[in-house]
Amino acid sequence: MSQIIGYASGVFDLFHIGHLNLLRHARAQCDRLVAGVLTDEASCHKGRPPVIPLKERLDIVRSMDYVDEAIVDHTLEKMDAWQEVGFHRLFKGDDWRGTPRGEQWERDFASVGVEVVYLPYTVHVSSTKLRQLIQQL
Secondary structure, eight states, rough: OOEEEEEEEEOOOOHHHHHHHHHHHHHHOOOOEEEEEEEETTTGSSSSSOOOOOHHHHHHHHTTTOOOOOEOOOSOOOOHHHHHHHSSSEEEEEGGTSSSSHHHHHHHHHHHHHHHHEOOOTTTTHHHHHHHHHHHO
């Protein structure tokens, strides 16, 4: 029987319950979970660099019981990660559903038999909200 490999990527800055939920729910839907941690440069879509250095974000994600392997992710173009990892399911927060990038992932991955799975986004917390809270202190 073949093993289902899942891939979940993110910045994972200011690690919080939303990140944990993504990894926990992703791991429940695959046999092996690889997490991609975006570089500072690839995180530019957020409009600011991460607070936590890449090496520390990698160490945090690697320490999670839900994650079998954590790798550096250099781009939002997930086909590059697929070529490296060979995953069967791409896990993203459902805040990506219906966006141009999410629709592109769906088209790209349909052509190679990879399922894009959207997981519930934890709306009450985000690294952006945490950063704003910290700045108010």
